[in-house]
Amino acid sequence: MRIYFFRLNVLLLTLFLGVSISLEAQVNNREREASAGINTFGDPPRxxxxxxxxxxxxxxxxxxxxxxxxxxxxxxxxxxxxxxxxxxxxxxxxxxxxxxxxxxxTTPSGHGVIGNNWYDKYTDSGVYCVGxxxxxxxxxxxxxxxxxxxxxxxxxxxxxxxxxxxxxxxxxxxxxxxxxxxxxxxxxxxxxxxxxxxxxxxxxxxxxxxxxxxxxxxxxxxxxxxxxxxxxxxxxxxxxxxxxxxxxxxxxxxxxxxxxxxxxxxxxxxxxxxxxxxxxxxxxxxxxxxxxxxxxxxxxxxxxxxxxxxxxxxxxxxxxxxxxxxxxxxxxxxxxxxxxxxxxxxxxxxxxxxxxxxxxxxxxxxxxxxxxxxxxxxxDARIPAGYLYKDKMRERLEEFMSFTYGTTDLLKGFSNNQLFLDHDLMRNLELDPEYVSAQFAEELMKYDGIYKVYTSGQLHNGSFTEGIEAALKNGYNQKRSGDLILLPPPAHIDYSKTGTTHGSPYIYDTHVPLIxxxxxxxxxxxxxxxxxxxxxxxxxxxxxxxxxxxxxxxxxxxxxx
Known part of the structure; x- marks a missing residue:
């Protein structure tokens, strides 16, 4: 038994010395490279x-x-x-x-470029991303x-x-x-x-x-x-x-x-x-x-x-x-x-x-x-698909606002499938913005061409880590985005019936090469x-x-x- 423990101790000591020598050699090698001016991170491309x-x-x-x-x-x-x-x-x-x-x-939530063009809620005007x-x-x-x-x-x-x-x-x-x-x-x-x-x-x-x-x-x-x-x-x-x-x-x-x-x-x-x-x-x-x-x-x-x-x-x-x-x-x-x-x-x-x-x-x-x-x-190939008719949607929304709030001025802007509400007017009318947003969302869900609706509060406060909700949250910028974000059904676009467009969080718009x-x-x-x-x-x-x-x-x- 004593011989066994002796051999085990010798083996462990040998391993320890071997590791120590190896580590010391690596350190000495790095020091030699540094003193010789060798870049241990590798030379970057020209x-x-x-x-x-x-x-x-x-x-x-x-x-x-x-x-x-x-x-x-x-x-x-x-x-x-x-x-x-x-x-x-x-x-x-x-x-x-x-x-x-x-x-x-990063994504638009960080860099702030939320579209090619968007409605600026602070200047009450449309802006171009690099204009x-x-x-x-x-x-x-x-x-x-x-x-x-x-x-x-x-x-x-x-x-x-x-x-x-x-x-x-x-x-x-x-x-x-x-x-x-x-x-x-x-x-x-x-x-x-x-x-x-x-x-x-x-x-x-x-x-x-x-x-x-x-x-x-x-x-x-x-x-x-x-x-x-x-x-x-x-x-x-x-x-x-x-x-x-x-x-x-x-x-x-x-x-x-x-x-x-x-x-x-x-x-x-x-x-x-x-x-x-x-x-x-x-x-x-x-x-x-x-x-x-x-x-x-x-x-x-x-x-x-x-x-x-x-x-x-x-x-x-x-x-x-x-x-x-x-x-x-x-x-x-x-x-x-x-x-x-x-x-x-x-x-x-x-x-x-x-x-x-x-x-x-x-x-x-x-x-x-x-x-x-x-x-x-x-x-024509019998795959569910279609088009959005935003003019008709806006007409119906104006009827809803007139009946519910007595004014059609609550909607200030509409861009990139986002609705911007007039917060000053809501304060004057003593309306709770979160409640108004929820009412708008409930109304919009009744419309053809609307698959889902999210309020800014849901995206800002929600802990979404995957799926459509996470994608919309990553595209939401608190300073620049709207009060409601609309999501059409898959393969439904706001465009002419010839040609096509993009902009959605669906996979046909998100899956691209990287080489x-x-x-x-x-x-x-x-x-x-x-x-x-x-x-x-x-x-x-x-x-x-x-x-x-x-x-x-x-x-x-x-x-x-």
């Missing part, structure tokens, strides 16, 4: 390229997969990391909130440049990058849509540029960023670079190969002015004048191509990724949204737009390899929201549920910088080395 594809559903990856080449989406996914179960986790799912959420790491009349247009004589991020209440990952490097990092943001450029750039971007259509076809900006366009942009605009896309839009593959989409001529799709049916080819030169000139390009895949052309010009002229201090290029491809709204999920136009986007992604990656260096940059790709299938198409690729990324995939608010924290860990100051997301550990 350039981060953030890509937001406007209105991209997740199933556009899988549905069109066989049509993609090997060096666009397939390269990003094959050599990168794919989140297959990635969602927004809030509503409204629209462009302004989407871009803000991607870059701030700013205190700024002047740069590069145009119109008011198309009067924009800034002043309504964004938190910092972005691009802000934190600039702060980390004492403003030595360069941040450039590019999109056809002004909000798709302004919000990703954050408050401190060196520049944000967007496309002015009409007779201009120029890239413009705001006095928030600069007093005048850089010379290289003036020369680029003068070259009429967008003119190369004034061509006939034909299917890029054989028409009979587009079996993943419906017939070309169906009643569910919109048409350009001057067309009699929504069919290929679309003769852009013939349609030019009747459809706003250069604005016509926005609703074609050529809008994405001209966006990339300009982004690559910025990459070169601004020398992005040219040194060891990380720069950031934010690109939003907006034309996918214009095409989707006009033609709908099941259209050949949408399919062809994504096939051509895949070619543009290949072009982008090839140029990044050349100018920055393969393995020296990081890319992420996601969307700002998904989209609903066209309800008229679903209805990480390049330096610092572990190749792989996950079906674990991730959220749009997780992107910025993941980047912050990868870059070794502070999280955006309102961030509520969680880094995705599977992505990181």
């Amino acid at each position: 350039l981060v390229v953030g890509i937001v594809v406007d209105q991209m559903r997740y199933d556009y990856l899988t549905r069109f997969w066989d049509h993609y080449g090997k060096k666009g989406f397939k390269r990003l996914i094959g050599d990168g990391f794919l989140s297959k179960n990635h969602h927004f986790g809030y509503a409204p799912t629209s462009t302004g909130p989407g871009h803000a959420s991607v870059y701030t790491g 700013d009349t205190s700024q002047s247009s740069v590069g145009t004589t119109t008011n198309a440049g009067q924009h800034s991020p002043h309504r964004l209440m938190t910092t972005t990952i691009t802000d934190q990058l600039r702060l980390h490097y004492q403003m030595r990092s360069k941040v450039i943001s590019v999109a056809i849509k002004d909000r798709g450029a302004v919000l990703p750039g954050g408050h401190t971007a060196n520049a944000a540029y967007w496309f002015e259509g009409g007779t201009s076809g120029h890239w413009i900006s705001s006095s928030y960023y600069m007093d005048a366009l850089p010379v290289w942009i003036q020369e680029y605009n003068a070259s009429k670079a967008a003119d190369r896309y004034k061509e006939v839009w034909k299917l890029s593959h054989k028409p009979d190969s587009y079996v993943e989409s419906g017939p070309d001529n169906v009643p569910y799709e919109g048409v350009f002015s001057g067309e009699t049916s929504p069919v290929f080819p679309h003769d852009l030169p013939a349609l030019w004048e009747a459809n706003g000139g250069y604005d016509l390009l926005k609703a074609t895949p050529f809008g994405n191509s001209l966006t990339l052309d300009f982004a690559l010009e910025a990459l070169e002229k601004e020398a992005l990724g040219a040194d060891e201090i990380t720069d950031f290029l934010a690109i939003s491809f907006s034309s996918t949204d214009y095409v989707g709204h006009m033609y709908g999920v099941n259209s050949k136009e949408v399919q062809d737009t994504y096939i051509r986007l895949d070619e543009d992604l290949e072009r982008l990656l090839k140029e990044l390899d050349r100018s920055v260096g393969e393995g020296a940059y990081t890319v992420f790709l996601t969307a700002d929201h998904g989209v609903s299938p066209v309800p008229a198409y679903l209805s 990480f690729y390049g330096k610092g990324v572990v190749p792989g995939s996950t079906v674990r549920k991730t959220y749009i608010r997780d992107i910025a924290p993941t980047l912050a860990v990868m870059l070794g910088i502070a999280f955006p100051n309102g961030s509520t997301g969680t880094p995705i550990p599977e992505v990181l080395e």
Whole structure:
């Protein structure tokens, strides 16, 4: 027995000494690395390229997969990391909130961008998410440049990058849509540029960023670079190969002015004048191509990724949204737009390899929201779907208010499926706002097209952690949101009967791709549920910088080395 305990003690002592020596070796190794100037956190990428594809559903990856080449989406996914179960986790799912959420790491409840437009209950007026009349247009004589991020209440990952490097990092943001450029750039971007259509076809900006366009942009605009896309839009593959989409001529799709049916080819030169000139390009895949052309010009002229201090290029491809709204999920136009986007992604990656260096940059790709299938198409397929008729709803509400309260003035505003009540009037009438809200909710539940109604008190005080209620709570901002939030049934939208839209907390609007690729990324995939608010924290860990100051997301550990 004594021999047994002796051997046991020797074994334990050996293990203890082994662990101690190992720990000491690790500590000494870290000290040697530190004294030698070795960064134990790893070197950050020289350039981060953030890509937001406007209105991209997740199933556009899988549905069109066989049509993609090997060096666009397939390269990003094959050599990168794919989140297959990635969602927004809030509503409204629209462009302004989407871009803000991607870059701030939080939801509208935190960053305050509660829609593209919304009713401002303090000024009794409608506001635009990036509209700013205190700024002047740069590069145009119109008011198309009067924009800034002043309504964004938190910092972005691009802000934190600039702060980390004492403003030595360069941040450039590019999109056809002004909000798709302004919000990703954050408050401190060196520049944000967007496309002015009409007779201009120029890239413009705001006095928030600069007093005048850089010379290289003036020369680029003068070259009429967008003119190369004034061509006939034909299917890029054989028409009979587009079996993943419906017939070309169906009643569910919109048409350009001057067309009699929504069919290929679309003769852009013939349609030019009747459809706003250069604005016509926005609703074609050529809008994405001209966006990339300009982004690559910025990459070169601004020398992005040219040194060891990380720069950031934010690109939003907006034309996918214009095409989707006009033609709908099941259209050949949408399919062809994504096939051509895949070619543009290949072009982008090839140029990044050349100018920055393969393995020296990081890319992420996601969307700002998904989209609903066209309800008229679903209805014809015997799937429950329909449309909202808000004018009739408002008429009925006015009758209710007149009968119940003796006035129709209690309703001050209606935006993004939210009702705003007049609190001053309620005080004058000695009405309890919570009781009035409950009465409105009870009345609204009687209406066709209303599935659920929530009061602001329910969302503010409720402990919702999952499901529709949690999504609505994450989209509710106490300072800016309304008194009642209306939820239509699934596949019911406030839109025309051709084309489609988005904005709901339903899965067709929330499920989007998330791909990480390049330096610092572990190749792989996950079906674990991730959220749009997780992107910025993941980047912050990868870059070794502070999280955006309102961030509520969680880094995705599977992505990181």
